[in-house]
Amino acid sequence: MTDDWRKRSLKELYRLTGQIFSQIPELARLWGGAYQALNFADVPFTPLRKPLYECRLALITTGGVHRRDQEPFDMSDPHGDATYRRIPASTTLHELTITHDYYDHSDADRDLNILFPLELVRHLVNRGIIGSLADSYGFMGHIEPPHLNTLIQQTAPEVATFLKQDRVDAVLLTPG
């Protein structure tokens, strides 16, 4: 019972801070400065080996985007949801929706290209500016321990493996 209450109040707090941060970016930056969870000295780096017009591109967003016919992200767990949804390259924007309570996505609901530019990339593929579009992936941001481990150990490496199998050259990542 107490756990349930704590879960609910934590979730409510994240929802509220997310909404406030969406309105007042300065506040979000202060909060971001205090975010000390992870710190890396090294930077992994793979140089892009092809011109853009030969590149196979995939999109990844942590904004909670998924197909309407897929299971929504789990918003009942205040520590987040480390799972992902595969979004086939042929998906149209109206087949997609957002499940994420911790930021204001009303503008993205109107025009998903501001968060997940599937249509824009398809336009650039048709123009011959980008080589091709691969299947993309939706995650839900705001992942805390213990689910952070699942993301690092399991779900993100799984997606990396799928991208390799799909011969993807480059990935554009966008947040919520």
Added chain:
Amino acid sequence: MGLIARIIENAGISTICIVSLKPIAEQIRPPRTLHLAWPFGHPLGEPGNRIQQLAVLHAALQALATAQPGQILEPGWRWRREQYTLPEGWG
């Protein structure tokens, strides 16, 4: 998001992250970052503003080929107070 980018980059695929919070990128150190100090939920800009969206996409894709490891690129575009031009040949 930066963590996912690091894992994908480690697997041998180039990544570019668009972020609105620079301090987190400075800690997580994604391979390549485009920083725009815009409200959450608007990494490519405003709904319906296709020229703005394409300008952001252009900057991000260009960074894939040009950014140095760990570099955070900052075009400095202000929220709702910039004029954008369509990237050449992207119409």
